[in-house]
Amino acid sequence: MNAGDSPADDLSPAERRLTQHFELLRARPPLGAPELVPRVIRGVRWQRAIRGPLAFVGAVAAALAEGAGLLLKRPEGRS
């Protein structure tokens, strides 16, 4: 626990026993595979590479949709 927090947290006897049981979990923490870091970096590289083209395609699609909307919209006053 961190400094600044009340030491015993006013724990009930059952809560105190529970935190003792938690020692079992703290003693054997789940460990990530070492290849996790390169995997994350590969993901970042890949996503960064496609981000620009995707943004461009999105902007073009939005512009086309807006243009089509303007063309299809009837000018007011015309029947």
Next chain:
Amino acid sequence: MEPDENLIERTLQGELTAFEQLVERHRAIVFRVAARIVGPDDAEDVTQDAFLRAFHRLDQYRGTATFRTWLLQITQNTALNALAWARRRPTETASESPDAADRDPIRQPATALEDRERQQRLELKLRALRPEYRSLVVLRDLEGLSYNEIAGVLDMPIGSVKGRLHRARGELIELLRNNTYDWELPA
């Protein structure tokens, strides 16, 4: 050791090696929190997803909390989203399977085997807690974060953190008491 803030700045300037250092520095706690919320099978995917999200939102990091707090907030949200998705597919039950303690085929002394069995049973019960409560117990009781940091991760007042943590522990105690295994939890 170069401060996180410098590494963030360098990452924002396009240096991927700086982000790699951030990942290396924080991957252990991110993985542990993810694994304890979603379980070991999905923990790597959640960890990777959390770091990718962090990378893309790095320009939104304001430095009002530590980078670790900010990253754990993303991790927690990513893990809860993963659980929400997982609810759509058949899930493993949190009940204790008879062979739950027999996954390690290596012969071990009796006490080590018993500890291993208790650990696995406790992990299953922890995963039976509702996800919001599970996060609290993981952050406080397993990772030892301060109430202040948990309040930052979960974006709630410290008083709410304490109240919910009390209820979370109470729920877990009830789950353990309703178990055939004797956890020796006094009233």
